[in-house]
Amino acid sequence: MVTLFRNLRNVIDYVGYICSIVGSVVPRGTTLLDVGCGDGAITRTLSDQYGIKTDGVDVFPQDYAQYDGVTLPFADGSFDASLICFSTHHADDPQRVLDEAVRVAKRRVVVIECVTNSAARRAVTIALDYAVNILTHPHERFPMTFHTSDWWHSQFKRLGLRLVAEQRLSTWPVRVYDQRLFLLEVTR
Numbered sequence: 598m599v600t601l602f603r604n605l606r607n608v609i610d611y612v613g614y615i616c617s618i619v620g621s622v623v624p625r626g627t628t629l630l631d632v633g634c635g636d637g638a639i640t641r642t643l644s645d646q647y648g649i650k651t652d653g654v655d656v657f658p659q660d661y662a663q664y665d666g667v668t669l670p671f672a673d674g675s676f677d678a679s680l681i682c683f684s685t686h687h688a689d690d691p692q693r694v695l696d697e698a699v700r701v702a703k704r705r706v707v708v709i710e711c712v713t714n715s716a717a718r719r720a721v722t723i724a725l726d727y728a729v730n731i732l733t734h735p736h737e738r739f740p741m742t743f744h745t746s747d748w749w750h751s752q753f754k755r756l757g758l759r760l761v762a763e764q765r766l767s768t769w770p771v772r773v774y775d776q777r778l779f780l781l782e783v784t785r
């Protein structure tokens with residue numbers, strides 16, 4: 598019951614919940630690029646409440662800069678850290694988004710994404726995310742590319758990232774999604 602209420606609070610205060618998790622693994626004063634920042638609510642809150650020096654980009658321009666979804670307009674290692682929060686599954690090429698987020702980060706990369714380790718989980722994740730997107734962004738159509746946790750681990754290995762922590766998140770009252778945070782250290 599307690600878990601149910603705690604998770605319910607996470608749905609209502611999605612931004613507060615995500616920022617509290619990211620703020621607990623990214624120190625104050627860190628420069629961080631939020632890749633796929635959407636309306637920038639997380640980007641701004643991390644800056645205002647957690648003292649993280651954020652910037653954001655997205656393929657759709659809102660409050661932050663627009664980019665082409667392929668190449669981030671920043672030099673290698675321009676930020677201490679990068680954050681990808683639920684944006685790879687809507688990208689045409691999720692692997693490329695990860696590659697770019699790693700390229701611009703000197704020390705850490707934080708990935709928050711749904712993983713789909715079974716056909717049933719994948720079907721439920723796609724159906725729910727589709728419904729959420731119809732309600733919140735009725736005019737936008739995105740790809741829905743979800744991956745298994747093994748796929749993510751193989752990408753981290755390919756990019757020479759050290760997995761510092763892997764944490765299950767819950768922004769829904771019951772665990773319909775398998776949402777995870779991967780905290781990664783850049784080792785190049």
Ligand SMILES: C[S@@+](CC[C@H](N)C(=O)[O-])C[C@H]1O[C@@H](n2cnc3c(N)ncnc32)[C@H](O)[C@@H]1O
Pocket residue numbers: 632633634635636639654655656657665666667681682683684685687688689690694
């Ligand atoms: C579910 S929203 C998440 C937004 C924000 N990160 C958050 O958690 O509130 C997914 C975002 O991914 C963005 N997106 C789509 N393709 C992308 C790409 N190639 N690179 C970065 N972001 C992309 C979309 O425009 C959208 O803003």
